[in-house]
Amino acid sequence: MKRELGKYGFIWVNKAVMKKLLTTIMFTLWILGHANAQKGTFQVMLSNDIRFDQYTNYSSGKLRATLVGLLNKSHVISLGSHAESLVIVPYMTTITKDVTPTVPPMISYQLELNLSLINLYDNTVFHSDFFELKGIGKTENKAYSNAFNRLRYAQKRVDAFLEDAKKKVIDYYEVNCNRIANEALRDAELDRYTEAFSRLASVPTFVHCQAEISKHMIELYEKKKNRDCGIYLSIARSAFVLKDYRAVTTTLNNIFPSSSCYEEAEKLKERIKVEVDEFLEKKWERDDKLIDKATEITKAKYEAVEFMGAAALVDSQHRNTHDSYNNNNRLGGGSDVVVNNNNITNVNSQGDTQKKGITDAEPVKKKNTPQTLFRVVSPASRSSTGEVFAYQDSLKIYGYIDHPKKAKKLIVDGKETRWDNDGVFSRTIFIREPEREVPLLLETVNNQKLAKTLLVKKSTNKPQKAKPTALPKDLKKSALIIGNNGYIHVDELRNARNDALDMAATLSSFGFDVSKVLDADRNTMRDAVDNFGAKIAESDVVLFYYSGHGIEVDRKNYLVPVDAKIQSPNDIRKQTLALESVLTAMETINENSLHIIILDACRNNTFPKGSRGGGGLARVTPPTGTIIAYSTEPGSVASDGEGENGLYTGELIRQMKIPQRIHDVFRNTRNEVEHKSNGNQKPWEEERLKGVFYFVYDE
Structure with a gap:
C-alpha cells in the first residue's frame, strides 16, 4: 500500500513540508539580519556598467579596478550576497586627446569622471561629483593607466563624496520613508506582493526607519503566505472533486506549516488517503476480472488452433x-x-x-x-x-x-x-x-x-543465485565510445555513428561517465585513448566500445581511423590504432577493475585485398578480469544493419536494458543476432571475469 500511495505523492509530503519550513526560517533570519546586523553601516555597490565614450576592455577594466580599490579603502563597498540597492555609476568622458611633438611621440588624454550614487529600484540620483584626470604615455593604454592612477591621490575627495552622498540618502528617506511604506501596503492590497517587497527592500539598511520597514516586510510576508494558502487550498479542493489526487497533493505541498489553513490542508490529505484506499480495492477487483477474461480469451484461441489442426500442418x-x-x-x-x-x-x-x-x-x-x-x-x-x-x-x-x-x-x-x-x-x-x-x-x-x-x-524454494557482492551497485564506471562512419578513402559506413551515439546514451543512463569520439582520425583516436587512460585510474568498471572498420594482420587487430589510406600491411601499422595498445593501457592503469571491450568492427570491408590478412578480427586472449565481445566470429563480416543501428549493437543495447548478468547479456545477444541473420553472423566472446556484473538492476 505504501508503494501505491507513493504514486499520489504522499511519501514526499514530509520532505516538501521540511523544505518550506527551512525556507521560512531562512527568509526570517535574512530580514532580521538585514534590519539589525547591518544597521548603521553605509554600503554601496559599484555598477558593472562602466560608461566610457572611448570604451575598450582594457580602459573599462582598469577604471573599475581603480575605483574598487578606492571604495575598499573607504570601507563602503558591498560584495556580499545581499548587497544594498545603492549603486555608484561611473561615467568617463574624453575632453581632449593629443599627440605630443616629442621623440618618440606620446599620447596625452584629458578625461572627466562623473560619479553618481543612485537607487537601483527607482533610479533616484542622490549625489554626483566630477573628477578631472590627465594622463600621458607611449600608447593609449599607458595613457589611460597613468590618468586612472591619479585617482589614487583623490582618496580624500572620494571619501568626501561618499559622506555627502550618505547624508543626502538619510535626508531623502527621513522625508519619504512613510510614503514608501504606504505605497508598499497599497501594492499588497492590490495583490501586487512582488512590487511591494521590492519597494520595501529598496530602503537602505542604515537609515533610521529601517526597523519600521522590516516590520512591514514581515507583516506582508505573513499576509502573502496566508493568501497563497487559501488559493492553494481552493485549487486542491477543485482537483479533489475531479479525483485528480496527484494534482491535489502537489498543490497542498506548497502550503507552509505556519500558514493559517495548514490544518485544513492536512485534513484534505487524510480524505485523499481514504479515497485512494477505496479506489485501490476496486481496482484490484476490476483487474482480477480483466485478467480472468483475458485468460479465457487466450485459452479459446489456443483451443481454436488445436481444433483446426494447426499442429498437423507444421x-x-x-x-x-x-x-x-x-x-x-x-x-x-x-x-x-x-x-x-x-x-x-x-x-x-x-x-x-x-x-x-x-x-x-x-x-x-x-x-x-x-x-x-x-x-x-x-x-x-x-x-x-x-x-x-x-x-x-x-x-x-x-x-x-x-x-x-x-x-x-x-x-x-x-x-x-x-x-x-x-x-x-x-x-x-x-x-x-x-x-x-x-x-x-x-x-x-x-x-x-x-x-x-x-x-x-x-514457490518458497528460491534458488541460490550468484550475487554480485564483489561488484556492488554504486560502482564508479567509465566508458570510451568511438564511432567511425565518414571514411575518406573507402566507402562510408551507414550505422557506425548511430551505434556509437546510442551506446553512449544507454551507458550514460546506467551511470557511466562517458567519453565519446565520432569520425576520428588517427591522432584523435590516440588522444582519446590517452585521455581515457588518465580518467579511469580510480574506476571500478571500464568499458571500451568501437564501431567502424577493423582489420587483422599477423593475428593482431587494428581499429581503422577515418583518414586511413591503406595500400599495404605497412600502412596498417602506421595509420591505424592497435587494439593491443588499448588493452595494455586499460590493464596497466587499473588492473583491479572490470574491463569490458566491445568491438563492432568487422563491417563490410572495402580495403584493398593486399592490405590485410584474413577476414574479420583475430582471437585475443583477454587479461584477467576482462571480457572481449566481437560482433562476429573470425573470418566473418558483421552486418551494418538495415535500420538506424547495426544488427549486433542494436540487439546488444536492447539486452543491456534488461536486468541480467553480463554473461547473459552477451549470450542472449549472440543467440538473437545469429537467429535474425539466419546464421550468417555469429557473435562471440572471450572472457576471464572475476565477478558478476549487471548493467541495470531489477527495481
Missing part, C-alpha cells in the same frame, strides 16, 4: 527447430498465435506464417518485412514447459518486441504496456494464487494480434 523439422529455439529464448515453447481478419495464423521461429483452416492450406509466402514478434526474457523459464516461478506476491517481467515500429499496442496482464525505442518493455504482475496464467497480447500496425501466455507458479 512439419517435424520446423517443429523441432521452433521448440528448441523457444526453450532457450522464447516464452514457454510452442508457436505464437496470430489473429488477422478472423483468420488464425501460426508463426514459427523463423517468422514464417501458415494459414489454418478446416482443409489443408498452402503455406503463405514469407514477406520481405519480418513478422513482428515479442519475447519475454526475464524471468527465464526453469522447465521445458516454459513455467516461471515467483517467490513473492509480485513479479517483474522483462521482454522486447523484435520490430517495435511495426507494433501498435501491447497488453500485459490486462494492462496496456509501453516500450522504448529498442522495443524493451517491463511490467510488474501480482501473484495471489499458487499458480496462474498471465496473458500477453500484441497488436501490430496491420491489425494482427499475437497472443502468448506465461504460466507463473508461486
Whole structure:
C-alpha cells in the first residue's frame, strides 16, 4: 500500500513540508539580519556598467579596478550576497586627446569622471561629483593607466563624496520613508506582493526607519503566505472533486506549516488517503476480472488452433527447430498465435506464417518485412514447459518486441504496456494464487494480434543465485565510445555513428561517465585513448566500445581511423590504432577493475585485398578480469544493419536494458543476432571475469 500511495505523492509530503519550513526560517533570519546586523553601516555597490565614450576592455577594466580599490579603502563597498540597492555609476568622458611633438611621440588624454550614487529600484540620483584626470604615455593604454592612477591621490575627495552622498540618502528617506511604506501596503492590497517587497527592500539598511520597514516586510510576508494558502487550498479542493489526487497533493505541498489553513490542508490529505484506499480495492477487483477474461480469451484461441489442426500442418523439422529455439529464448515453447481478419495464423521461429483452416492450406509466402514478434526474457523459464516461478506476491517481467515500429499496442496482464525505442518493455504482475496464467497480447500496425501466455507458479524454494557482492551497485564506471562512419578513402559506413551515439546514451543512463569520439582520425583516436587512460585510474568498471572498420594482420587487430589510406600491411601499422595498445593501457592503469571491450568492427570491408590478412578480427586472449565481445566470429563480416543501428549493437543495447548478468547479456545477444541473420553472423566472446556484473538492476 505504501508503494501505491507513493504514486499520489504522499511519501514526499514530509520532505516538501521540511523544505518550506527551512525556507521560512531562512527568509526570517535574512530580514532580521538585514534590519539589525547591518544597521548603521553605509554600503554601496559599484555598477558593472562602466560608461566610457572611448570604451575598450582594457580602459573599462582598469577604471573599475581603480575605483574598487578606492571604495575598499573607504570601507563602503558591498560584495556580499545581499548587497544594498545603492549603486555608484561611473561615467568617463574624453575632453581632449593629443599627440605630443616629442621623440618618440606620446599620447596625452584629458578625461572627466562623473560619479553618481543612485537607487537601483527607482533610479533616484542622490549625489554626483566630477573628477578631472590627465594622463600621458607611449600608447593609449599607458595613457589611460597613468590618468586612472591619479585617482589614487583623490582618496580624500572620494571619501568626501561618499559622506555627502550618505547624508543626502538619510535626508531623502527621513522625508519619504512613510510614503514608501504606504505605497508598499497599497501594492499588497492590490495583490501586487512582488512590487511591494521590492519597494520595501529598496530602503537602505542604515537609515533610521529601517526597523519600521522590516516590520512591514514581515507583516506582508505573513499576509502573502496566508493568501497563497487559501488559493492553494481552493485549487486542491477543485482537483479533489475531479479525483485528480496527484494534482491535489502537489498543490497542498506548497502550503507552509505556519500558514493559517495548514490544518485544513492536512485534513484534505487524510480524505485523499481514504479515497485512494477505496479506489485501490476496486481496482484490484476490476483487474482480477480483466485478467480472468483475458485468460479465457487466450485459452479459446489456443483451443481454436488445436481444433483446426494447426499442429498437423507444421512439419517435424520446423517443429523441432521452433521448440528448441523457444526453450532457450522464447516464452514457454510452442508457436505464437496470430489473429488477422478472423483468420488464425501460426508463426514459427523463423517468422514464417501458415494459414489454418478446416482443409489443408498452402503455406503463405514469407514477406520481405519480418513478422513482428515479442519475447519475454526475464524471468527465464526453469522447465521445458516454459513455467516461471515467483517467490513473492509480485513479479517483474522483462521482454522486447523484435520490430517495435511495426507494433501498435501491447497488453500485459490486462494492462496496456509501453516500450522504448529498442522495443524493451517491463511490467510488474501480482501473484495471489499458487499458480496462474498471465496473458500477453500484441497488436501490430496491420491489425494482427499475437497472443502468448506465461504460466507463473508461486514457490518458497528460491534458488541460490550468484550475487554480485564483489561488484556492488554504486560502482564508479567509465566508458570510451568511438564511432567511425565518414571514411575518406573507402566507402562510408551507414550505422557506425548511430551505434556509437546510442551506446553512449544507454551507458550514460546506467551511470557511466562517458567519453565519446565520432569520425576520428588517427591522432584523435590516440588522444582519446590517452585521455581515457588518465580518467579511469580510480574506476571500478571500464568499458571500451568501437564501431567502424577493423582489420587483422599477423593475428593482431587494428581499429581503422577515418583518414586511413591503406595500400599495404605497412600502412596498417602506421595509420591505424592497435587494439593491443588499448588493452595494455586499460590493464596497466587499473588492473583491479572490470574491463569490458566491445568491438563492432568487422563491417563490410572495402580495403584493398593486399592490405590485410584474413577476414574479420583475430582471437585475443583477454587479461584477467576482462571480457572481449566481437560482433562476429573470425573470418566473418558483421552486418551494418538495415535500420538506424547495426544488427549486433542494436540487439546488444536492447539486452543491456534488461536486468541480467553480463554473461547473459552477451549470450542472449549472440543467440538473437545469429537467429535474425539466419546464421550468417555469429557473435562471440572471450572472457576471464572475476565477478558478476549487471548493467541495470531489477527495481
